[in-house]
Structure formats: C-alpha cells, structure tokens
Amino acid sequence: MVKIRSIIFYSLIKREILRFSKVAVQTVFAPLISTSLYLIIFAYSFQNREAVGYNIPYIDFIVPGLIIMSLIQNSFANTSSSLIVAKYQGNIVDLLLAPFSHIQLSLGFMIGGIARGMLVGFVIYLVSIFFYGGSVAYPFLAIIFALIISGIFSLLGIIAGLWAEKFDHVSIFSNFFITPLTFLSGVFYSVRGLPGIWSEVSLFNPVFYMVDMVRYAFVGQSDISPWLSLIIVGASFLALLYLVTHLFKIGYKVKS
Template sequence: MSFYTLVKKEVLRFIKVSIQTIFAPLISTTLYLIIFAYSLRGREVVGYSVSYTRFIIPGLIVMGIIQNAFANTSSSLIIAKYQGTIIELLLAPFSYLQLSLGLMIGGIARGLAVGVAIYLVSIFFAGAVIAHPLLLLGSGTIIAGIFSLLGIIAGLWAKKFDHISIFSNFFITPLTFLSGVFYSVSSLPGVWSRVSLFNPVVYMVDLIRYSFIAESDINYLFSLTVISGAFIFLLILVTYLFKIGYKLKD
C-alpha cells in the first residue's frame, strides 16, 4: 500500500456513504440556522456589528468540521482494529509520519467537505461575504487536522465503538457548545469569560469568525498561534504513538 493509496482509501471511505457523512450533518446544521435565524433574528450581539445569524454561522461551520474530522479517523481506526486490517497499515512501506498524515488527510477532507456544504447553505441566510478567505481556508484546515489527529488517538485507545462515543459525548460536544458558537465569550459575566479561555475550541471558533466578519473577541494572530501549536504537538504525539505501537499490540 502506497501513501497515495492510503489517502485515497480514507477519502473514498466517506464519499461512498456521503448521505450519512456529509448530508446528515448538513441537515442538522440547517435546522440550527432555521431556528436561530428566525427566532433570534432581531437579537444584537454585544461588541459586534453583524446580525446574529452572521455571528453564529462561523461557529456552526467549526462544529461541522470538528465532529466530522474526528469521526472519520476514529471510526477508520476502530474498524481497522476490529477487522484486523490494521496490520496492513503497519506493514505498508511508509513511515509512521506518513501513516499519521495519510489518516489525517482523510479526516481533513471530510471535515472541510462538511464545512463547505454548511457555508453554501448559509449563503441563503446571510450572504456569501468572507472577509479573509485565505485565513479561513488555512485555519479551517488546521482545525480539521487537529480533530483528525484527536480521532486517531481515540481510535488507538478505544477497544470498541462505545469508547469512541465517550470522547464525543463527554469532551468534544461540551467543549464545542461552550466555545462561543452561540454567544460572545467576552459577554460572559465575571470569571466565566476568563475560564472560557482555557477551552481550546474557543480560539478555533473565534479565528473562523474573524475570517468571516473581521471581528473577534481574541486577537486572531494569538488564536492562530494557539491552534498551530496544538496541531504540531498532536502530529508529533500521534506519530510517536504509531512508532511505539500504542494499543496495537494488545
């Protein structure tokens, strides 16, 4: 198996079931947009000059990217372990870094595919203006990469599918909903606005929001530095876990 074959396999794996992997999350996000766009369309966001609908769209896109990038790599690895095909990956003629990158690229592709689909739907609600498209593409790719790598870690650690849901239900979902998707972090009272800064997803949502509307709660360069550092750390960690055969020899 070559590196190209691995990437192709990971991408085709979610494309073949696109109704489940792309259209299902798109429908749920569209429902969010319908509910919030019409029920809270007159609401003002403190410190922002845009409508509430335009304010929440970047956060919804981040949610879609995060959930699907994580799901792609975690499910791929747990299935490979369950079926015993993980041995083929480990014996293939490429390095541990290439193995990490190959799986990660598949997760990035799915995450960005869902993100683009959500953006296309959001055009009907708030227009198509993007303040910084290159920053949006770069930061979206890094975010998808981070959660693809976290999905790999979850897939390596998990022994069954129920273990994957622990990551999703008890870590990813709470961190996402408490990251300022539906509200401005700076508007939180007292200590809660500072506590929120320990949530890494806050910087992701804020950076994507800045890319769209050129307004944010946190300096975008600081947010970009935080998520870039997290990406590099996780890539090194995942590569090391493959090298030592973490949970692959049990």
C-alpha cells in the same frame, strides 16, 4: 522504494476518502440537515437581534461557529471510526507493516479526516449563503484556519481510535469532551457578554480559540487577537501530529 512508498501513501489517502464518500448520505448530508435546522431556527428566532459587542446580525455571528462545529465533529468521526474498524477487522496490522514511514501513516489518516471535515464545512457554508449572504472578510485565512482545525480533530480522532477497544469508547471522547467544549466555546455567544469570571474561564477552552479565529476570518472581529489564537492552535496541531506519529511508531494498543 520511494516510489512504492508514495503509491501506498496515496492509496491510503484514497481509501480514507472513499470510505466516507461511498456513504455520503450519512457522512455529508446528515450533518448538513442538522446544521441547516440550526440556521433556520436562529435565522427566524433572532432575525432582528445583533450579537453582543459585535454590532452585526446574530446570524452572521453564529455561522462561522456552526461551520466549525460540523467540521470538528466530522473530522474526528472519520479518523476515529476508520481506526476502530481497522482494529476490529484486524487489517490495522497490514497498515503498520506497509513500507511507508509512521509520519506518512499519520498524514494519510489525517488527510482523509480533513477531506471529510472540509467538504462538510464547505457544503454548510453554501447553505448558509441563503441565510446571511455568504460574505467572508478574509477567505484565505478562513481556509487556512479551517484546515488546521480539521487537522487537529482528525489527529484527535486517530488517538481516540487507537485508544478505544470498542465503539462505546470513541463515544466517550465525542460526548464528554468534544461536544461540551464545542458548545461552550462561543459558537452561540460572545465571551464578552459573559458575567464575571466566566469570560476568563472560557480562555481555558482550546476550542474557543478555534472558533474565535475563524469568526475573525468571516466578520473581521474577534474576542481576542486572532494571531494569538493561531499560535495556540498551530502549536496544538504540531504537538498532536508528533504524538500520533509516536503512537504509531510504538504500536500503541495495536502491537501486543
């Protein structure tokens, strides 16, 4: 039985990876093009400017944020689209009845989302080398941080896919929550430069901690302690993993 569960588990991971790799033009190259436009615009518009409070070129400052922004969007999109399509086609029931545990179901979908997010993030990093040189202060930390963040938004994508009854509902998550929180997380600016209370308000944005700790891994500087960010982000990951596993266990919006 253990062997059967392992085979099915790896089959689920393979299925999730093949889903996006077969349409790589849409899932990988499309976000690469859009992020490359950001890099071109900011590299040439702010080529002689430094980031406020960092004393580094502005392009060096925004590259980590742009990578994480794309990683977030694609990790979320992979799992949310997979779940909503499975619900529409009716094969989500087959997954729930398959002989593996609910935590394996959660991890299988999550790993697929992580694979897409990390691939897109890595490709964007390779392109960014032409704009800022590609230096990373702490490469190992950058990878660990990126994996955790990708995992978080893969799990959020699962929640959105389970909750959604149609594709428009998934767009609500993306357009009204993820995109605003990402743009207001300090991708394009440092919270040190925000006036008055706004620098304090930014601390209530969970995406801020993700962008800030990845920026630390890239440039060795951050607005707050990267270890505090890691604690907050790591705790969020564990909480979401537990929640998603519980939702699969009770068959949330699937069993009726």
